[in-house]
Structures are given as structure tokens and as C-alpha cells.
Amino acid sequence: MIPLTYYLDLIRGVYLKGDNLNFAWQGTLNLVLLSVVTLGIAVYRFKQAQQK
Numbered sequence: 034m035i036p037l038t039y040y041l042d043l044i045r046g047v048y049l050k051g052d053n054l055n056f057a058w059q060g061t062l063n064l065v066l067l068s069v070v071t072l073g074i075a076v077y078r079f080k081q082a083q084q085k
Contacts, residue, residue: 039063 043060046052 034067036064036067039067 039060043057043064046056046060
């Protein structure tokens with residue numbers, strides 16, 4: 034999963050094609066989910082590093 038792919042799809046759709054927000058919610062949801070998962074993994078690893 035590469036976040037730039039979803040971001041570029043959003044930018045192309047909104048700026049170049051003039052799509053509305055009904056199109057953008059799918060890409061935004063993918064980016065939010067990826068961010069939450071990445072942040073969760075980072076917090077977990079940080080806590081493990083603090084315990085050592």
C-alpha cells in the first residue's frame with residue numbers, strides 16, 4: 034500500500050477532472066485507514082522500545 038497512489042488519485046480527480054467530494058471519499062478513507070494503522074504500529078513499537 035503506497036499512500037502516494039491514493040493521494041495522486043484524489044488530486045487528479047479534484048483538480049483536473051473537477052470531481053466532487055462524492056468521488057474523493059474513497060481515497061480519503063484509504064489514506065485515513067493507512068494513517069491509523071501506521072500510527073498504531075509506531076506507538077506499539079515505541080512502547081516496546083521504552084520497556085527495554
